[in-house]
Structures are given as C-alpha cells and as structure tokens.
Amino acid sequence: MRKLGPGFTRTATVLTGGLAMVVLAASPALADTSQATASALQISLLGGGLASSGTATATNDGTTESISGNTNPPLSVLGSQTVITAGVLGQDVRALNDGTSAACAGVLGSGGSINVGSGGSCTATPGAGATLTLGVNGLATITLVADALYAQCSATSSPSATGSASLANARIVSTTLGVPTTLLTLPANPAPNTGLSIPGLLSLVLNSQTSSTTGQLSVTALDLSALGGTLAGVTIGSASCGPNAIAPPVPVIPLAGTPIAVGLGAVAAGAGGILMHRRRRAVTRS
Structure with missing residues (x-):
C-alpha cells in the first residue's frame, strides 16, 4: 500500500483550515x-x-x-x-x-x-x-x-x-x-x-x-x-x-463580501474532494 506523502498532508491541512476560517468568518455576532x-x-x-x-x-x-x-x-x-x-x-x-x-x-x-x-x-x-x-x-x-x-x-x-x-x-x-x-x-x-x-x-x-x-x-x-x-x-x-x-445576527463579513466567502469555501471543498479522489486511486493501485 502506498503511503500518502507529506505534501498531501500539508495541503489537506491548509485547505481544512481555510474552510474553517471561511465558516467562522461568516458566523453571526450577537449583542x-x-x-x-x-x-x-x-x-x-x-x-x-x-x-x-x-x-x-x-x-x-x-x-x-x-x-x-x-x-x-x-x-x-x-x-x-x-x-x-x-x-x-x-x-x-x-x-x-x-x-x-x-x-x-x-x-x-x-x-x-x-x-x-x-x-x-x-x-x-x-x-x-x-x-x-x-x-x-x-x-x-x-x-x-x-x-x-x-x-x-x-x-x-x-x-x-x-x-x-x-x-x-x-x-x-x-x-x-x-x-x-x-x-x-x-x-x-x-x-x-x-x-x-x-x-x-x-x-x-x-x-x-x-x-x-x-x-x-x-x-x-x-x-x-x-x-x-x-x-x-x-x-x-x-x-x-x-x-x-x-439583537438580530450581524455577519462579521459584510453582505457584499458573502459571494467571495462562499467562493472560497467552494474552492476549498472542491480541492479537498479532488485530493480525496486521488487518495482512493492511489490506495487501489497499491
């Protein structure tokens, strides 16, 4: 079985952290x-x-x-x-x-x-x-x-x-x-x-x-x-x-920046999906 390289681990960590930041940034602040x-x-x-x-x-x-x-x-x-x-x-x-x-x-x-x-x-x-x-x-x-x-x-x-x-x-x-x-x-x-x-x-x-x-x-x-x-x-x-x-929820990210946050989230999720697909293929071949 082929082991996953350190590059993959680092990439997955960065993408996961980035996605978490997007989610946290969109969380509402209550007062x-x-x-x-x-x-x-x-x-x-x-x-x-x-x-x-x-x-x-x-x-x-x-x-x-x-x-x-x-x-x-x-x-x-x-x-x-x-x-x-x-x-x-x-x-x-x-x-x-x-x-x-x-x-x-x-x-x-x-x-x-x-x-x-x-x-x-x-x-x-x-x-x-x-x-x-x-x-x-x-x-x-x-x-x-x-x-x-x-x-x-x-x-x-x-x-x-x-x-x-x-x-x-x-x-x-x-x-x-x-x-x-x-x-x-x-x-x-x-x-x-x-x-x-x-x-x-x-x-x-x-x-x-x-x-x-x-x-x-x-x-x-x-x-x-x-x-x-x-x-x-x-x-x-x-x-x-x-x-x-x-008070009603107030997003930390302004509404005008919401599409950017959603886009970043989509990119992070997509990249994570590609890496997981490659991982499965590598496991199958080994």
Whole structure:
C-alpha cells in the first residue's frame, strides 16, 4: 500500500483550515440591547398647566451605553409652581452591555439622594422630610409629607422585568391654624396597584405597575388625583425598564463580501474532494 506523502498532508491541512476560517468568518455576532427611563416628578394643574422634572434615558446597542437627560434635576426645572418648594429630585438610569437595565426615580427630603447601584438595584438615602402642598380645604392646608417616595425597576434580555415602590414615612396631613393632623398614613412598601382615597379630597394609586410586553415594566411610586382646587394631579417616581433583547445576527463579513466567502469555501471543498479522489486511486493501485 502506498503511503500518502507529506505534501498531501500539508495541503489537506491548509485547505481544512481555510474552510474553517471561511465558516467562522461568516458566523453571526450577537449583542444584547437594553433600555430604561426615569422621571422624578410631574405636576398637572387644572387648565392644562404642567411642571415636569424631565426624563433621563439610557440605551445600549450591545456595545455602548448612551445616557441623556438630567439625572439630578434641580427644583428650578419645575418653574414657578408652588406644590413643592423643598426637597431633592432623583432620576437615575443604566443600560448595560449584557442586556440588563435599571432605573429609579422619585422625590426625597433635602439632603437625600437616589441612584442605580453597581448591581442594578436602587440605592436611596432619605433626607429631611419633603412636603408637597396639594391644596386648601376650608381653613385646612392639605399636604403630602415624606422622607422619600421612589420607584425602581430592572429588566433582562431573558426576557424578564421586576419593580417596586418605596414610601418612607409618607402621609397625608391636614394643617389648620398651625396644628397638623394625619389624615392617611401610606404603606412603606405597597403592593402593586394599591388604591387609597380620602373621600371628597383625593385618590391615590401606589406602586402602579403596567407592562406592554414580556420583559417590559413601568412603575410609578405614587399617582395622585386631586378632587378639588387648582391641582389636577401629581405623579411621583416613574421608572420604566425594557424591553431588552438579543439583537438580530450581524455577519462579521459584510453582505457584499458573502459571494467571495462562499467562493472560497467552494474552492476549498472542491480541492479537498479532488485530493480525496486521488487518495482512493492511489490506495487501489497499491
């Protein structure tokens, strides 16, 4: 039996390696995309007036995170409104390369802070109590008082999404002739879509949660509708995460170069076939 020469072995190795390179070059590259938004506070007045902290937005195309909007807006962005005159607005967002995103937003007392931590969780430091003036009922001034009111969410490209709301020392207070009376104490960790009301004054939804699709979640810490006066409503701490997803395959070789890659593959396969045919003939003759 005739032995195969070293030249044949080297040629077959080169052709096999070349074919593998063509296959690898044509393999798709996958990248997880992610997105999140956060808005600390919106105040709506009867007649259509609106004061807003704006929105912070984070997006990631799988390689680069882009963040727009103010993550720590000053109270002055709310204009000349008189609902809130002291406190801290916080709206932080992240969208990471691994297909995860997170957001947290809300209102805290003076000296407080809120941000998305390294693990994607919301880190909040309550400050001295913030007060939102909701209106006047007779001789009484109705206010919302709290150390912190915020919502948080996170999402992955699996896809999945979770969220919650936190209300620290939050309550509705009626003050008459300087004497405060608590009308309603709000739960610190309300269940999703908890509805409360003070008949004739206002209604609230705590930890409002909505989802447009699997892997997407929008959470609002507190949504208040006033039943009288000039204030129409207040929305505190709105965070939205997802949907995050695995991006469509992106070929490493541009489409214009595909015929070249296919041609190289065909040449490599053909040459390999010829060599194998010669090998069989050599074995038969020996």
